[in-house]
Amino acid sequence: MTVTAKICGLSTAETLDAAIAGGASHVGFVFFPPSPRHVTFEQAGALAGRVPRQVGKVGVFVDPADSLLDQAIRATRLDAIQLHRVTPERAAEIGRQTRLPVWGAVAVKTRADLDGVNALRGAVQRVLYDAKVPEDAKLPGGMGLRFDWTLLQGFAHPLPWALSGGLDAENVAEAVQVSGAKLVDVSSGIESAPGIKDTVKIAAFLKTVAAL
Numbered sequence: 698m699t700v701t702a703k704i705c706g707l708s709t710a711e712t713l714d715a716a717i718a719g720g721a722s723h724v725g726f727v728f729f730p731p732s733p734r735h736v737t738f739e740q741a742g743a744l745a746g747r748v749p750r751q752v753g754k755v756g757v758f759v760d761p762a763d764s765l766l767d768q769a770i771r772a773t774r775l776d777a778i779q780l781h782r783v784t785p786e787r788a789a790e791i792g793r794q795t796r797l798p799v800w801g802a803v804a805v806k807t808r809a810d811l812d813g814v815n816a817l818r819g820a821v822q823r824v825l826y827d828a829k830v831p832e833d834a835k836l837p838g839g840m841g842l843r844f845d846w847t848l849l850q851g852f853a854h855p856l857p858w859a860l861s862g863g864l865d866a867e868n869v870a871e872a873v874q875v876s877g878a879k880l881v882d883v884s885s886g887i888e889s890a891p892g893i894k895d896t897v898k899i900a901a902f903l904k905t906v907a908a909l
C-alpha cells in the first residue's frame with residue numbers, strides 16, 4: 698500500500714528541507730497567530746520558494762477572513778487550503794473564491810462525529826480526520842491528541858480523506874493499518890517542543906511511512 702505524508706507546521710528552512718528530502722507529499726504552513734507554528738507571510742513566502750513543484754503546499758487556517766487567505770495565497774502560492782472551524786457553506790465559498798482545493802478538518806471523538814463529513818460533500822475536496830480537542834483548547838489542532846482509529850473502520854467515506862491527530866513515528870504504522878489511511882498528517886509528533894520541529898523525528902516518521 699502506498700501511503701503519503703503531510704508534514705505540517707514547518708517554519709524553518711532546515712526542517713522544511715528535511716521534510717522534502719524525506720519524501721513528504723505535502724508540507725503545511727500554519728497561518729494562525731495563537732499557534733506556536735504560526736508563520737508570517739514573509740516567512741512562508743521564503744519557505745515556499747524552497748518547495749519543489751511535486752510537493753503540495755498546504756495553508757492551515759482557522760475560520761480565516763478573506764484578507765488573510767488572499768495574502769497567504771499571494772505570498773506562498775498555496776496548492777490547497779486546510780480549514781478548521783468553518784461551516785460547510787464557508788468552506789465552499791472559500792473554495793469558489795480561491796479556486797484552490799479545500800481540505801476540511803473534522804474533529805472526531807465518537808462515531809457520531811463522522812456524520813459531519815456528509816455535510817462537507819460538495820464543499821471540500823478532502824476531509825482531514827483529526828482528534829477533537831477540549832472545549833477550552835486554544836488550538837483546534839496541533840495538540841498531539843489522537844482518536845480511536847477503529848471508528849474509521851467500515852465507514853463509507855464520501856470524500857478523499859487523510860488521517861491526523863497525535864501521529865508519530867512509533868504509532869503511524871498501526872494508525873494506517875487500523876484506519877486504512879492513504880495520507881497521514883503530522884505536526885507535534887515530529888517536534889522536540891511545541892513549534893520546534895526536529896529533523897531526526899521528521900526523517901524517522903517519513904522513513905516509517907515510506908516502508909508501509
Ligand SMILES: O=C(O)c1ccccc1N[C@@H]1O[C@H](COP(=O)(O)O)[C@@H](O)[C@H]1O
Pocket residue numbers: 705706725727729732733734757758759781825827836837838839840841842861862863864882883884885886
Ligand atoms: O499545528 C497547529 O498549530 C494547528 C493550528 C491550528 C489548526 C491546526 C493545526 N494543526 C493541525 O492539527 C493536526 C494534528 O496535529 P498533531 O499531529 O496532532 O499535532 C494537523 O492536521 C495539523 O495540520
